Amino acid sequence: MRNSIGREIPDEINGYKKVVPYGTKITEYEIIKRKYSINCGNKLFQSLNDMMDRLSLKDGMTISFHHHLRNGDYILNMVMDEIHRRGIKDITLASSSIFPIHTPIIKYIEDGTITKIYADYMSGKVAEAVSRGILKGLLVMQSHGGRSRAIESGEISIDIAFIAAPSSDREGNINGVLGKSACGTLGYADSDSEYAKTVVAITDNLVDYPNCPIDINETRVDYVLLVDSIGDPNGIVSGITMVTKDPVGLKISRLTMEFLVLSGYIKDGFSFQTGAGGTSLAVANELRNYLNKANIKGSFASGGITGYLADMLEEGFFRNLFDVQCFDLRAVESYKNNPKHLYMTSSMYGNPHNKGCVVDNLDVVILGATEIDTNFNVNVTTDSNGVIMGGSGGHCDTAKGAKLSIVVSSLTRARLPIVRDDIVTVTTPGETIDVLVTERGIAINPLRQDLIEKVKYSSLPIFKIEELKMLGESITGVPKKVEFGDEIIGVIEYRDGTVIDVLRKVIY
Numbered sequence: 001m002r003n004s005i006g007r008e009i010p011d012e013i014n015g016y017k018k019v020v021p022y023g024t025k026i027t028e029y030e031i032i033k034r035k036y037s038i039n040c041g042n043k044l045f046q047s048l049n050d051m052m053d054r055l056s057l058k059d060g061m062t063i064s065f066h067h068h069l070r071n072g073d074y075i076l077n078m079v080m081d082e083i084h085r086r087g088i089k090d091i092t093l094a095s096s097s098i099f100p101i102h103t104p105i106i107k108y109i110e111d112g113t114i115t116k117i118y119a120d121y122m123s124g125k126v127a128e129a130v131s132r133g134i135l136k137g138l139l140v141m142q143s144h145g146g147r148s149r150a151i152e153s154g155e156i157s158i159d160i161a162f163i164a165a166p167s168s169d170r171e172g173n174i175n176g177v178l179g180k181s182a183c184g185t186l187g188y189a190d191s192d193s194e195y196a197k198t199v200v201a202i203t204d205n206l207v208d209y210p211n212c213p214i215d216i217n218e219t220r221v222d223y224v225l226l227v228d229s230i231g232d233p234n235g236i237v238s239g240i241t242m243v244t245k246d247p248v249g250l251k252i253s254r255l256t257m258e259f260l261v262l263s264g265y266i267k268d269g270f271s272f273q274t275g276a277g278g279t280s281l282a283v284a285n286e287l288r289n290y291l292n293k294a295n296i297k298g299s300f301a302s303g304g305i306t307g308y309l310a311d312m313l314e315e316g317f318f319r320n321l322f323d324v325q326c327f328d329l330r331a332v333e334s335y336k337n338n339p340k341h342l343y344m345t346s347s348m349y350g351n352p353h354n355k356g357c358v359v360d361n362l363d364v365v366i367l368g369a370t371e372i373d374t375n376f377n378v379n380v381t382t383d384s385n386g387v388i389m390g391g392s393g394g395h396c397d398t399a400k401g402a403k404l405s406i407v408v409s410s411l412t413r414a415r416l417p418i419v420r421d422d423i424v425t426v427t428t429p430g431e432t433i434d435v436l437v438t439e440r441g442i443a444i445n446p447l448r449q450d451l452i453e454k455v456k457y458s459s460l461p462i463f464k465i466e467e468l469k470m471l472g473e474s475i476t477g478v479p480k481k482v483e484f485g486d487e488i489i490g491v492i493e494y495r496d497g498t499v500i501d502v503l504r505k506v507i508y
Contacts, residue, residue, distance in 0.1 A: 051200065055160060066096050066186065068325055080113070089112050098117075102126050106129045109130070132508070139490030141503070144393055146494065164189075165205075166181040168201050168207070171210075171218035173209070174214070179204065180204065180229075241281060253279060256286070256437045259406070262454050263454060266290065275303070275368060281308050283366050301313070302321070302323075303323075304394075307334070324344045367405060367407050368395075372407060377429060379427050392427050396428040397495050399433055400432045407433055417476050438468060443464060443468050487505040
């Protein structure tokens with residue numbers, strides 16, 4: 001920036017601009033620049049303490065993390081330990097997900113180091129503790145697309161993003177496919193890297209410049225911290241995900257495939273998404289067999305990608321994969337080596353305020369449920385007692401975007417019926433869920449009269465959802481209604497930012 005005195009150099013450490021007279025020689029200018037600029041031309045640190053000194057952390061800041069390392073992540077705990085050591089309070093934690101490995105941060109929630117949390121998914125002891133009301137501020141549960149929307153709109157203003165980088169060079173060109181902590185794509189970290197005021201890449205695999213390939217490039221990264229380890233590979237990926245061998249799950253998958261064939265959506269050029277659970281993969285296996293027999297080729301599969309979908313890509317059943325996170329080692333290998341296996345940011349995946357997103361191009365999505373009510377509202381956030389044990393992730397994003405959204409679930413689980421009059425928590429609104437498939441029968445949302453007509457004369461066991469509810473209760477009995485305290489400890493945001501439910505303090 002120019003003014004009447006000279007060139008201004010940002011001094012983010014002291015919070016003002018340093019003015020350099022126009023006559024200053026370039027060597028003097030560089031000396032002053034190195035003294036006062038937050039990016040002094042050498043981004044690399046090998047000491048967490050030294051790097052944190054440079055960041056000028058303050059009370060009340062918002063910091064973010066991504067969850068591609070899942071239950072193997074070391075970064076969130078590492079950073080929060082240092083923040084606590086420095087006595088910084090009132091931190092807003094914007095982590096795309098929180099896992100059992102993050103149990104040590106409970107003490108930082110209890111003492112006020114962390115006072116507000118944004119997350120798309122939570123499980124383990126942290127989720128249980130927050131359900132008991134230990135968080136002083138509010139928990140905001142979002143979807144993957146909703147989180148990106150909130151960051152990009154400024155609703156979540158991130159002061160510092162800490163990005164776990166399985167591979168990085170000295171300038172912060174990072175990817176997730178190289179190194180001992182390889183996790184595949186880094187799609188959930190993309191919005192953080194672009195919109196955070198300061199971005200720190202933390203790596204245990206520093207390579208020569210330039211790192212290749214590049215998922216997030218150096219123009220977004222302020223600092224690179226080299227540490228011994230960013231995560232435990234055994235917790236990052238599951239090795240290989242497996243099709244269920246459970247007879248109930250296999251029956252559900254067969255019924256689902258029969259319904260898909262009759263629906264008319266499985267034809268050349270169709271698109272598809274399913275999860276990494278055993279029953280979901282069994283549906284993918286049934287689909288694979290049908291595509292082979294019918295000589296049908298799909299356009300793309302999307303979402304969190306498993307090795308099973310990577311194999312279907314290799315075999316030509318899909319032209320491409322859109323991948324926001326890899327669920328196993330086979331998927332990581334596929335993303336690394338196959339140019340048809342495409343990188344997808346969480347914003348491209350499901351941000352409803354984009355000019356376009358992948359979920360809006362989905363034909364079929366297969367989803368799960370903790371419980372579903374007779375209006376087809378689905379809960380995947382809490383268990384039947386109201387304790388947080390999950391979150392939307394891409395659930396409500398894909399349910400809204402796909403032409404056909406199918407929930408697959410056993411009719412009873414843990415001696416409880418899945419279908420209820422009222423569910424504990426609404427994660428995904430019922431008008432976006434089209435079909436429920438259980439081992440005992442199939443229910444179609446009355447809003448989808450077109451689907452009801454297509455299967456009217458089939459041999460499929462079609463029921464009203466109220467009938468499935470009564471059938472489930474005849475097996476388990478009618479469950480007691482859960483009681484909660486009056487205290488609201490969190491909210492469930494729909495992908496567009498509207499609040500569709502609240503989370504109340506669990507009474508034990």
